[in-house]
Amino acid sequence: MANWIFLIPLAPLIAAVVNFIFGRWYLRDRAHWLAILGVAISFGVSVAVVAQVARDEVALSQHLYTWIPAGDFQVPVTLTVDQLTAVMLLVVTGVSLLVHIYSVGYMHGDPGFYRFFAYLPLFVFSMLMLVLANNYLLLFVFWEAVGLCSYLLIGFWYRRRSAAQAAKKAFVVNRVGDFGFGLGVMLIFVHLGTLEYTGVFAQVGALPQGTITAIALLLFTGAIGKSAQIPLFVWLPDAMEGPTPVSALIHAATMVTAGIFMVARSWPIFAASPDAMLVVAIIGAATAFVAATIGLTQYDIKKVVAYSTVSQLGYMAFALGSGAWVAAIFHLTTHAFFKALLFLGAGSVIHAMHDEQDMRRMGGLKRHLPLTYWTFLIGSAANAGIFPLAGFWSKDEVIVGAWVGGRPIVAIVGLVAALFTSLYMFRVVFLTFHGPERFDAHTVHPHESPPVMAVPLLILSVGAVFAGFLGVPPERGVFHRFLEPVFSGHGAEVHHVSTATTLTFGLISTAVALAGLGLAYAAYVRGAIKPAVVAARLGPLYQLAYRRWYFDEIYEALIVHPLYRLSVWLWRVVDIGIIDGAVNGVAGLVNFTAQRWRRVQTGLVANYALAIALGTVIIVGVYLIVGSTLFQ
Amino acid sequence: MSAEVLVFDILGAIAVLAAAGVVLARNPVHSALALVVSFVNVAAIYVILRAEFLAAAQIIVYTGAILVLVLFVIMLVDPDNLPEFHGGRPVQRLLALILGLALLGEVMAAILTRTIVGQPGPWSPQAVAAVGGNTQALGRVLYSGYVLPIQVTAVLLLAATIGALVLARPDTPRVRALVRDTATISLAHPRGSEMANGVEPALPALAAGQLKLEAGERTLVMAKSGDDFLDQPVWGERHQS
Amino acid sequence: MSELTATHFLTLSAALFIIGMLGVLIRRNVLVIFMCIELMFNAVNVSFIGFAWEQHSLVGQTFALFIIAVAAAEAVVGLGIIMALSRRLDTVDIDQVHELRE
Numbered sequence: 018m019a020n021w022i023f024l025i026p027l028a029p030l031i032a033a034v035v036n037f038i039f040g041r042w043y044l045r046d047r048a049h050w051l052a053i054l055g056v057a058i059s060f061g062v063s064v065a066v067v068a069q070v071a072r073d074e075v076a077l078s079q080h081l082y083t084w085i086p087a088g089d090f091q092v093p094v095t096l097t098v099d100q101l102t103a104v105m106l107l108v109v110t111g112v113s114l115l116v117h118i119y120s121v122g123y124m125h126g127d128p129g130f131y132r133f134f135a136y137l138p139l140f141v142f143s144m145l146m147l148v149l150a151n152n153y154l155l156l157f158v159f160w161e162a163v164g165l166c167s168y169l170l171i172g173f174w175y176r177r178r179s180a181a182q183a184a185k186k187a188f189v190v191n192r193v194g195d196f197g198f199g200l201g202v203m204l205i206f207v208h209l210g211t212l213e214y215t216g217v218f219a220q221v222g223a224l225p226q227g228t229i230t231a232i233a234l235l236l237f238t239g240a241i242g243k244s245a246q247i248p249l250f251v252w253l254p255d256a257m258e259g260p261t262p263v264s265a266l267i268h269a270a271t272m273v274t275a276g277i278f279m280v281a282r283s284w285p286i287f288a289a290s291p292d293a294m295l296v297v298a299i300i301g302a303a304t305a306f307v308a309a310t311i312g313l314t315q316y317d318i319k320k321v322v323a324y325s326t327v328s329q330l331g332y333m334a335f336a337l338g339s340g341a342w343v344a345a346i347f348h349l350t351t352h353a354f355f356k357a358l359l360f361l362g363a364g365s366v367i368h369a370m371h372d373e374q375d376m377r378r379m380g381g382l383k384r385h386l387p388l389t390y391w392t393f394l395i396g397s398a399a400n401a402g403i404f405p406l407a408g409f410w411s412k413d414e415v416i417v418g419a420w421v422g423g424r425p426i427v428a429i430v431g432l433v434a435a436l437f438t439s440l441y442m443f444r445v446v447f448l449t450f451h452g453p454e455r456f457d458a459h460t461v462h463p464h465e466s467p468p469v470m471a472v473p474l475l476i477l478s479v480g481a482v483f484a485g486f487l488g489v490p491p492e493r494g495v496f497h498r499f500l501e502p503v504f505s506g507h508g509a510e511v512h513h514v515s516t517a518t519t520l521t522f523g524l525i526s527t528a529v530a531l532a533g534l535g536l537a538y539a540a541y542v543r544g545a546i547k548p549a550v551v552a553a554r555l556g557p558l559y560q561l562a563y564r565r566w567y568f569d570e571i572y573e574a575l576i577v578h579p580l581y582r583l584s585v586w587l588w589r590v591v592d593i594g595i596i597d598g599a600v601n602g603v604a605g606l607v608n609f610t611a612q613r614w615r616r617v618q619t620g621l622v623a624n625y626a627l628a629i630a631l632g633t634v635i636i637v638g639v640y641l642i643v644g645s646t647l648f649q
Numbered sequence: 650m651s652a653e654v655l656v657f658d659i660l661g662a663i664a665v666l667a668a669a670g671v672v673l674a675r676n677p678v679h680s681a682l683a684l685v686v687s688f689v690n691v692a693a694i695y696v697i698l699r700a701e702f703l704a705a706a707q708i709i710v711y712t713g714a715i716l717v718l719v720l721f722v723i724m725l726v727d728p729d730n731l732p733e734f735h736g737g738r739p740v741q742r743l744l745a746l747i748l749g750l751a752l753l754g755e756v757m758a759a760i761l762t763r764t765i766v767g768q769p770g771p772w773s774p775q776a777v778a779a780v781g782g783n784t785q786a787l788g789r790v791l792y793s794g795y796v797l798p799i800q801v802t803a804v805l806l807l808a809a810t811i812g813a814l815v816l817a818r819p820d821t822p823r824v825r826a827l828v829r830d831t832a833t834i835s836l837a838h839p840r841g842s843e844m845a846n847g848v849e850p851a852l853p854a855l856a857a858g859q860l861k862l863e864a865g866e867r868t869l870v871m872a873k874s875g876d877d878f879l880d881q882p883v884w885g886e887r888h889q890s
Numbered sequence: 891m892s893e894l895t896a897t898h899f900l901t902l903s904a905a906l907f908i909i910g911m912l913g914v915l916i917r918r919n920v921l922v923i924f925m926c927i928e929l930m931f932n933a934v935n936v937s938f939i940g941f942a943w944e945q946h947s948l949v950g951q952t953f954a955l956f957i958i959a960v961a962a963a964e965a966v967v968g969l970g971i972i973m974a975l976s977r978r979l980d981t982v983d984i985d986q987v988h989e990l991r992e
Binding site for chain 2: 905916918926932962
Binding site: 623624627630631633634637638640641 | 738741744745748749751752755758
């Protein structure tokens with residue numbers, strides 16, 4: 018199968034290119050066929066390749082060509098499928114395929130239909146290349162490419178000012194992280210002279226500790242941007258301006274996990290630097306907690322799910338920071354299922370409510386949208402970590418991983434965040450689907466989505482229920498055995514978790530999740546707790562969470578505003594005053610002299626002849642002086 | 650002083666005087682005649698310088714062809730178009746004289762101080778005589794080393810002929826002027842308004858007698874281009890004149 | 891001065907050339923200017939042929955031949971221009987023509 022790996026990224030690429038070129042004039046409403054076909058081919062080949070990797074337990078690779086052959090420095094374009102990549106391949110192509118199918122219904126009738134089905138396969142191509150790369154430079158290139166696709170898709174409805182702003186924000190914020198990532202890659206190259214994973218991992222242990230920490234932290238900066246960790250998570254909630262399938266695919270299931278993937282991929286570097294690991298764990302835990310508190314207070318259904326995504330990414334990050342590599346990837350995988358499901362379910366709700374996103378104007382939708390309700394409920398429960406759904410297994414394992422990885426405080430923060438997770442997820446469910454109908458029944462007629470949107474929901478909910486069993490029993494499931502070869506060697510620490518610990522944490526997290534469910538039920542169904550009263554009682558704390566911990570305001574005041582002022586100054590003074598002034602001054606000078614000189618241009622041939630004669634005299638005179646013996 | 654030098658001096662003096670006549674004569678015809686004299690003398694000098702073929706070519710081309718052409722043009726140009734001989738522009742004249750004298754001084758200085766470098770070529774008088782004379786010798790040189798330039802020259806002459814034809818073509822403005830002030834039937838689009846919204850505007854229906862009446866009022870001609878037509882009244886408009 | 895030398899015909903050439911140049915600069919009749927240009931062509935030819943004679947080489951004569959051909963072409967076009975000038979602007983006075991301006 019190794020010789021067919023190239024088909025995995027190529028099929029979506031061809032679909033994207035054809036849709037770009039022919040979509041506008043020829044394909045138009047038929048653009049989705051090619052896109053779905055491309056992604057389906059990609060999925061099929063991925064399954065076959067992964068099957069072989071699973072059977073033979075060796076990494077496959079296919080060398081396509083050498084991109085930069087510069088002496089000793091070689092950047093090959095080689096597609097490598099090891100076990101980690103295999104997991105990502107299945108997640109990316111599988112979720113992409115479902116989202117493509119869902120989008121056919123969701124984007125139906127949109128004037129940019131063809132454009133959507135050109136961007137989406139382009140994203141799939143970039144993401145696949147990102148996971149298939151066998152060196153950091155290729156990874157970086159497609160890291161940027163998925164950022165570009167994200168930008169294009171967030172700003173898909175570019176006529177909407179907010180969408181354009183959000184796209185710009187995502188791009189700029191990501192740039193901050195990517196800058197760090199780029200520096201990290203350069204640092205690797207400077208110190209090791211190679212960028213290929215195998216070479217880097219083999220040599221990285223020999224570097225001084227400070228250098229390894231610097232490299233690891235710089236790489237993690239990229240992950241902070243891409244995977245929306247504190248302090249760069251602000252772009253992800255705004256990214257919900259894009260079409261909902263995009264939110265599901267890019268801003269929940271795949272692209273934002275690129276950072277997690279990259280850190281897991283570079284685990285030998287991180288494992289060699291305990292300081293960097295600590296930073297990763299702290300940032301991950303903080304992100305998980307902060308995003309969960311924000312999620313509690315939001316009213317926009319997509320925003321809540323978005324903050325939930327940030328929070329879950331925080332879980333993955335602190336799992337990485339605790340050395341629980343497999344747990345992080347496991348959570349990534351299950352999260353892809355239930356978060357894509359939640360977003361698509363939210364999209365279905367929004368579709369049914371005629372583009373209403375505020376939960377305060379929903380309610381009682383259970384009767385109108387039974388299928389969406391049940392699938393969304395499954396997704397929420399999985400996200401909340403209710404036994405025995407997917408989220409329970411993976412999240413439990415993440416927390417256990419932090420505990421045994423020597424970070425008990427992080428594990429406790431994770432448990433608290435899990436309580437909030439359960440609370441906000443069921444808050445969404447109850448506010449949206451239960452209780453009285455708070456929308457105007459005369460103008461809004463909720464209707465179930467078409468089958469093309471329903472089928473992906475069903476498939477994803479199956480995944481959300483059963484994906485967790487890949488990791489059963491904990492630490493020794495199919496998933497772990499499959500990934501084991503990747504995360505061994507290079508001085509990997511292996512923590513053996515006792516059954517008692519596993520059981521204890523399983524019970525605790527179940528209790529926490531049920532507590533969240535109960536609180537939400539009490540508050541939003543029974544009305545036993547008045548949320549408004551609680552908010553008033555908490556006062557500043559509630560405001561802090563509701564205002565998203567003032568991150569946007571702080572950035573606005575500290576970075577955006579001064580930069581804006583500087584830009585205006587540069588524009589008014591430097592650009593107009595100096596640069597334009599210089600250009601216009603030169604032009605004015607030329608014009609001025611030309612206006613004087615044009616009088617020479619009499620149009621009279623006699624004057625021109627005279628000038629020619631004068632020139633002749635001068636030239637002959639020069640020749641005489643230079644060449645003749647007369648003056649020598 | 651050999652006879653050769655004497656003859657050269659006489660011929661040269663006549664040529665220079667004739668050239669001065671070209672510049673000084675009031676009547677262009679006199680200039681042309683002086684030019685003929687000058688050319689013939691120069692041709693004779695060519696003979697002294699053993700360039701017999703070129704002497705013949707000089708007389709045939711210059712005096713035979715070009716000068717006749719010049720005389721024809723003098724005939725064709727309206728005498729009223731000729732400028733006054735005693736025009737103004739004294740400054741120009743003075744400058745011209747100064748420049749002429751300066752150039753003469755420079756060139757004479759160069760000539761008198763010159764030295765010959767380089768070796769004599771192979772075509773000594775004996776060698777020329779050996780191949781049968783100047784014409785044959787020149788032919789050998791031309792058709793051995795200068796085949797391509799000769800062909801380029803042929804193309805040049807063709808281009809000049811075509812250019813002369815284009816320049817001499819009767820001008821069109823007068824024809825255009827004829828078209829003005831007349832009504833127009835055009836196959837072009839009237840002011841670009843036709844086919845607006847994809848529908849051809851209906852031409853005003855004319856009664857049988859009306860057509861004849863209108864045609865009697867103004868001349869009908871064909872417009873050759875849309876530009877002409879823009880000056881014309883559109884269908885249905887009355888001619889305002 | 892007993893033998894014919896290059897100095898003779900070079901002097902002749904210079905004299906003819908400068909007379910032609912003066913004519914071009916001074917006269918206003920385009921026809922006369924044209925004739926003066928032909929005169930300058932001839933002056934150059936004299937130089938070429940003289941050098942050819944002095945150096946026992948036929949290259950100079952070949953050049954002169956090409957100059958005669960070019961002069962013929964120039965004559966055809968130049969006279970055509972003069973005709974066009976006379977017809978279109980109704981003048982052959984060089985000072986009346988300033989079409990080259992702007």
